[in-house]
Amino acid sequence: MARMYYDSDANLDLLNGKTVAIIGYGSQGHAHALNLKDSGVNVIVGLYEGSRSTAKAEAEGLTVKPVADAVKLADWIMILLPDEVQRTIYKEAIAPNLEAGNVLLFAHGFNINFGQIVPPADVDVVMVAPKGPGHLVRRTYQEGQGVPCLFAVYQDATGQARDRAMAYAKGIGGTRAGVLETTFREETETDLFGEQVVLCGGLSELIKAGFETLVNAGYQPELAYFECLHEVKLIVDLVVEGGLAKMRDSISNTAEYGDYTRGPRIITDETRAEMRKVLKEIQTGQFAREFVLESQSGNAGFTAMRRREAEHPIEEVGKDLRAMFSWLKKA
Ligand SMILES: NC(=O)C1=CN([C@@H]2O[C@H](COP(=O)(O)OP(=O)(O)OC[C@H]3O[C@@H](n4cnc5c(N)ncnc54)[C@H](O)[C@@H]3O)[C@@H](O)[C@H]2O)C=CC1
Numbered sequence: 001m002a003r004m005y006y007d008s009d010a011n012l013d014l015l016n017g018k019t020v021a022i023i024g025y026g027s028q029g030h031a032h033a034l035n036l037k038d039s040g041v042n043v044i045v046g047l048y049e050g051s052r053s054t055a056k057a058e059a060e061g062l063t064v065k066p067v068a069d070a071v072k073l074a075d076w077i078m079i080l081l082p083d084e085v086q087r088t089i090y091k092e093a094i095a096p097n098l099e100a101g102n103v104l105l106f107a108h109g110f111n112i113n114f115g116q117i118v119p120p121a122d123v124d125v126v127m128v129a130p131k132g133p134g135h136l137v138r139r140t141y142q143e144g145q146g147v148p149c150l151f152a153v154y155q156d157a158t159g160q161a162r163d164r165a166m167a168y169a170k171g172i173g174g175t176r177a178g179v180l181e182t183t184f185r186e187e188t189e190t191d192l193f194g195e196q197v198v199l200c201g202g203l204s205e206l207i208k209a210g211f212e213t214l215v216n217a218g219y220q221p222e223l224a225y226f227e228c229l230h231e232v233k234l235i236v237d238l239v240v241e242g243g244l245a246k247m248r249d250s251i252s253n254t255a256e257y258g259d260y261t262r263g264p265r266i267i268t269d270e271t272r273a274e275m276r277k278v279l280k281e282i283q284t285g286q287f288a289r290e291f292v293l294e295s296q297s298g299n300a301g302f303t304a305m306r307r308r309e310a311e312h313p314i315e316e317v318g319k320d321l322r323a324m325f326s327w328l329k330k331a
């Protein structure tokens with residue numbers, strides 16, 4: 001059983017007197033910056049001139065600087081930019097301003113693992129990767145909890161890289177929940193696989209396919225939304241709390257029997273073969289190459305896919321229904 005590390009294993013004092021620059025203020029960036037600030041760490045935010053996030057960060061009492069200036073002022077630099085733009089901004093604004101002994105941090109190993117960023121030998125290079133969306137990294141921290149994280153050391157120039165990674169994980173609340181040591185390669189490949197096959201890609205298609213099947217068969221779209229989307233969280237909460245066993249203990253015998261007998265007809269041997277193919281595309285760099293080239297060519301396909309998905313009927317139905325749910329917690 002792999003060892004988990006907690007608050008008592010990490011030393012936040014390693015951040016005493018240090019300045020941490022959070023580059024990017026999006027899903028993860030805002031959470032890391034605010035959590036570190038609330039943990040007593042001196043934080044500055046690095047954003048590009050004219051960024052819409054500047055006002056948001058300043059409204060939270062954070063100091064915002066142009067990326068290059070933030071890097072110059074900082075001892076620890078956490079890159080929380082979109083993966084597809086990190087390489088360019090690193091070359092233009094981060095690399096020229098790094099100093100020996102700095103700590104360069106990532107929340108996903110993509111750019112190091114696929115050689116898009118090659119750091120100098122005199123800085124520590126580590127990863128602290130929350131296993132959850134940024135908005136929940138912030139919300140759980142404010143509730144006195146945290147999101148489990150992975151941490152990894154790619155380069156230990158100072159002999160303190162591992163301790164520094166754990167100190168950062170403590171600063172964002174990760175060691176409250178527990179952190180697990182890994183490598184940049186293992187985090188990259190498993191994170192890409194998880195988000196493509198289970199958490200985002202697979203789940204989105206499953207929800208849409210179920211919704212479409214019911215609606216096309218003439219059932220009310222609102223009912224299909226409740227059955228195939230809204231209730232997913234209620235079921236998954238039980239799975240997260242106590243595994244598949246707890247969920248199966250809580251649902252009816254009818255549902256449990258249907259689970260065992262019809263589930264394998266939905267996720268078939270062909271599905272498993274496709275999962276292995278997707279993993280191979282990640283391991284060979286084929287996915288990374290496709291994603292980087294898509295970005296470099298202006299995201300035409302990505303933009304079109306975003307637009308078509310936003311136009312899916314389930315989004316319209318859901319928007320109207322959620323507007324009536326005063327009780328629904330919004331991130
Ligand atoms: N979204 C999530 O919950 C998770 C994200 N990660 C990783 O965290 C990193 C950041 O991802 P997100 O927070 O999702 O990104 P995001 O897309 O939510 O935010 C990125 C932020 O960077 C800034 N930005 C965007 N384009 C820029 C540009 N061209 N130049 C300068 N600044 C720019 C903006 O402030 C933007 O809000 C990535 O490496 C991602 O893989 C890791 C775990 C979970």
Ligand SMILES: CC(=O)[C@](C)(O)C(=O)O
Pocket residue numbers: 130131132133134191195199200
């Ligand atoms: C939220 C998270 O962990 C993801 C799905 O890996 C991501 O947003 O990249």
Ligand SMILES: [Mg+2]
Pocket residue numbers: 130131132191195
């Ligand atoms: Mg992830």
Ligand SMILES: [Mg+2]
Pocket residue numbers: 108191192195
């Ligand atoms: Mg990810």
